[in-house]
Amino acid sequence: MTLILPASPPATAKPLVLVVDDVPANVHVLATALRADYRIKVALDGATALEIANREGDQPDLILLDVMMPTMSGHDVLRRLREVDDTADIPVAFVTADTSQGGQVAGLKLGAFDYLTKPVDIPVLRTRVHNLIEQRRLQRQLRESELKLHAMLDSSMQFIGLLDTTGHVLHLNRQVHELLAQPLKSMLGLHFCELPLWTQPRQRTAVREAVERAAAGLASRFETRHTRPDGSTLVLDFSMRPILGEHGGVAFLLPEASDVTQQRAAEESIRHMANNDPLTGLPNRTLLADRVNQAVRAAERSKEPLALMFVDLDRFKYINDTLGHGVGDKLLKETARRLEASVRQSDTVARVGGDEFVVMLPETTVSGAIVVAEKVLANIGQACLIDQHELMVTPSIGIAMYPVDGRDFGALSKCADVAMYRAKHDGRNGYRFYTQEMHERSSRLLRMETLLRQAAARGELHLHYQPQIDLGSGRCVGVEALLRWNNPELGAISPAEFIPLAEETGLISQLGQWVLRHAVQQARRWLDDGVPFGVMAVNVSTIQLRQKDFMQTVADSLREAGLPSDRLELEMTESAAFGNAEAAVKLLDELHRSGVRISIDDFGTGYSSLSYLKRIHIDKLKIDRSFVRDLGQDSEGEDEAMVEAIIHMARSLKVTVIAEGVETLEQLESLRLRRCHEVQGYFFSRPLPPGELEAWLLRQAPGG
Numbered sequence: 001m002t003l004i005l006p007a008s009p010p011a012t013a014k015p016l017v018l019v020v021d022d023v024p025a026n027v028h029v030l031a032t033a034l035r036a037d038y039r040i041k042v043a044l045d046g047a048t049a050l051e052i053a054n055r056e057g058d059q060p061d062l063i064l065l066d067v068m069m070p071t072m073s074g075h076d077v078l079r080r081l082r083e084v085d086d087t088a089d090i091p092v093a094f095v096t097a098d099t100s101q102g103g104q105v106a107g108l109k110l111g112a113f114d115y116l117t118k119p120v121d122i123p124v125l126r127t128r129v130h131n132l133i134e135q136r137r138l139q140r141q142l143r144e145s146e147l148k149l150h151a152m153l154d155s156s157m158q159f160i161g162l163l164d165t166t167g168h169v170l171h172l173n174r175q176v177h178e179l180l181a182q183p184l185k186s187m188l189g190l191h192f193c194e195l196p197l198w199t200q201p202r203q204r205t206a207v208r209e210a211v212e213r214a215a216a217g218l219a220s221r222f223e224t225r226h227t228r229p230d231g232s233t234l235v236l237d238f239s240m241r242p243i244l245g246e247h248g249g250v251a252f253l254l255p256e257a258s259d260v261t262q263q264r265a266a267e268e269s270i271r272h273m274a275n276n277d278p279l280t281g282l283p284n285r286t287l288l289a290d291r292v293n294q295a296v297r298a299a300e301r302s303k304e305p306l307a308l309m310f311v312d313l314d315r316f317k318y319i320n321d322t323l324g325h326g327v328g329d330k331l332l333k334e335t336a337r338r339l340e341a342s343v344r345q346s347d348t349v350a351r352v353g354g355d356e357f358v359v360m361l362p363e364t365t366v367s368g369a370i371v372v373a374e375k376v377l378a379n380i381g382q383a384c385l386i387d388q389h390e391l392m393v394t395p396s397i398g399i400a401m402y403p404v405d406g407r408d409f410g411a412l413s414k415c416a417d418v419a420m421y422r423a424k425h426d427g428r429n430g431y432r433f434y435t436q437e438m439h440e441r442s443s444r445l446l447r448m449e450t451l452l453r454q455a456a457a458r459g460e461l462h463l464h465y466q467p468q469i470d471l472g473s474g475r476c477v478g479v480e481a482l483l484r485w486n487n488p489e490l491g492a493i494s495p496a497e498f499i500p501l502a503e504e505t506g507l508i509s510q511l512g513q514w515v516l517r518h519a520v521q522q523a524r525r526w527l528d529d530g531v532p533f534g535v536m537a538v539n540v541s542t543i544q545l546r547q548k549d550f551m552q553t554v555a556d557s558l559r560e561a562g563l564p565s566d567r568l569e570l571e572m573t574e575s576a577a578f579g580n581a582e583a584a585v586k587l588l589d590e591l592h593r594s595g596v597r598i599s600i601d602d603f604g605t606g607y608s609s610l611s612y613l614k615r616i617h618i619d620k621l622k623i624d625r626s627f628v629r630d631l632g633q634d635s636e637g638e639d640e641a642m643v644e645a646i647i648h649m650a651r652s653l654k655v656t657v658i659a660e661g662v663e664t665l666e667q668l669e670s671l672r673l674r675r676c677h678e679v680q681g682y683f684f685s686r687p688l689p690p691g692e693l694e695a696w697l698l699r700q701a702p703g704g
């Protein structure tokens with residue numbers, strides 16, 4: 001910034017005195033008296049005097065002005081000088097023969113600095129001129145320092161003002177006039193709280209208080225929000241301080257403000273990022289926890305209940321995997337929108353995980369929560385069109401109530417989560433309230449998990465084997481290894497209970513390896529002992545199959561036991577075999593080439609595509625128990641049709657077909673009639689410990 005100061009003569013140059021008088025003799029006297037110490041210019045009339053006074057760059061430091069002049073009197077000259085900014089400050093002393101009091105007063109009123117009477121006393125003239133010039137120098141200095149100060153204030157990025165102790169404006173820097181788009185002059189003298197910056201009564205009150213505090217010697221600081229003419233927001237960090245004078249009292253008040261709009265916006269965006277889910281913009285778990293805990297505190301006071309609702313989209317992963325993340329993301333955004341549309345503004349909808357949303361309903365009873373849950377089910381259940389895909393998704397909802405189920409976010413969310421899993425387990429697309437029974441069940445599962453981790457090491461695991469019978473020959477062609485767990489504390493636990501738990505917790509890999517190794521070793525022993533067991537069928541879960549070293553684990557188990565690979569059959573569910581299509585094709589192909597047989601368990605319950613079936617090598621299809629249950633009864637229902645279709649398809653694909661869960665002669669006959677290859681079930685034998693199975697096999701063998 002350049003600082004422009006009024007032009008002043010070089011410090012070394014002598015001050016300039018303009019002598020104005022229409023009588024040349026008078027001019028001569030004055031000029032002669034002063035010439036030694038000053039530069040002198042003369043004018044014999046008012047017009048010339050004004051012209052010299054206005055000359056830029058060399059203005060007089062003092063004008064000695066005769067009062068009585070023809071055409072333009074000294075008073076007129078002075079009046080004209082004072083009217084123009086550039087000459088208004090030049091000191092003027094009248095030199096006159098008029099010694100009357102009235103004449104002197106009139107001149108002084110016009111702004112004359114001094115009055116000299118003719119005839120002039122030379123020493124007095126010199127002293128007065130010296131004093132007036134010195135005064136002019138000091139005045140200039142003062143003006144310069146004032147300009148420097150203003151220039152400094154104007155160059156600041158801050159909004160700065162100076163007020164008198166009653167709060168009236170003495171100065172405002174350039175930032176302020178630019179912000180308010182008003183010239184400084186129009187605001188000088190106003191009370192600070194009358195500036196157009198303060199648009200709200202609340203702000204004016206705060207400013208008035210700040211003025212009063214500052215006048216009493218105290219500083220104030222607060223933040224204010226304003227709307228700029230273009231509609232954007234301005235946030236000011238405002239302060240008001242007292243400035244003390246020489247004698248220690250408050251002399252001025254200094255209001256200052258800095259523009260913190262960007263800083264506040266950045267802080268806000270950081271806060272938003274820390275508290276919100278970037279995809280949907282909904283509160284994340286951190287913010288939700290905070291809101292729930294706050295709502296709980298409010299509920300404690302108001303004695304109102306509160307509901308926490310976990311909402312999980314059924315089969316979202318499937319959509320995400322098959323249609324891609326782009327579609328998945330849009331679906332999540334749409335879900336967020338629909339959830340928000342299902343609740344009141346005072347409720348909170350948050351996203352806490354992939355497809356997991358949480359809704360907090362303050363001041364809501366069980367019946368209120370039911371209304372919301374049904375609304376959520378209806379809204380989310382509506383078809384939604386995303387990138388030309390018409391998607392139908394349903395939610396599973398778990399609800400926990402404050403205060404019965406918990407008194408903070410941690411406890412309530414655990415309960416709502418458990419209830420949500422129950423809703424899923426019970427067939428999805430529904431809601432469940434958390435109950436004590438769920439609590440017991442989840443504690444049991446927790447305990448079971450701990451014990452299951454130690455089960456193998458403590459020798460609590462065993463394998464039972466169930467024979468598989470060829471209907472043509474009536475002979476045992478295979479045995480299925482089924483895991484058993486006997487724990488001293490929990491007793492005998494069904495695999496239907498602990499296998500899903502092991503899958504959920506990842507323990508299944510360890511258990512699966514244990515089963516594979518032991519089953520393969522048992523097969524080897526039976527082979528050595530000449531026990532005619534056929535093929536050893538081992539169940540493998542999806543999670544095991546997804547493990548990179550699965551193929552290696554199978555190969556190692558076979559090699560360690562020395563079992564020919566065609567004596568091992570791996571049973572996997574449809575979803576395990578077909579879930580992750582390309583990787584599954586590759587693995588099944590590798591297994592097939594190694595000689596291991598592959599059987600698809602629970603066939604008919606999934607969504608296998610037939611074209612896909614043709615691409616992979618399968619040795620056996622197992623018809624699910626649920627289709628076998630009603631076979632052989634008089635009615636020819638859907639199950640018969642299904643069984644018939646599976647058998648037909650298996651035969652045309654040249655794959656062996658086996659039915660499980662055969663309990664009755666009727667079921668057996670029905671399967672035989674439909675030309676099912678093999679059967680397995682209680683009708684022949686329950687799964688048996690190895691010793692008992694050996695005895696069973698030997699009894700069945702020809703001549704046994």
Ligand SMILES: Nc1nc2c(ncn2[C@@H]2O[C@@H]3COP(=O)(O)O[C@H]4[C@@H](O)[C@H](n5cnc6c(=O)[nH]c(N)nc65)O[C@@H]4COP(=O)(O)O[C@H]3[C@H]2O)c(=O)[nH]1
Pocket residue numbers: 466481482483494495496499512515539540541601602625660661662663680681682683686687
């Ligand atoms: N009602 C009836 N049931 C019959 C009949 N015949 C056999 N079963 C039962 O049906 C289940 C057959 O196994 P799954 O379908 O593979 O179903 C198995 C399998 O999915 C899983 N499982 C068992 N052992 C293992 C294992 O070692 N690894 C893995 N991954 N899963 C296993 O646990 C499930 C349940 O196993 P189990 O309780 O042993 O139950 C076994 C067996 O005892 C019958 O005639 N009627």
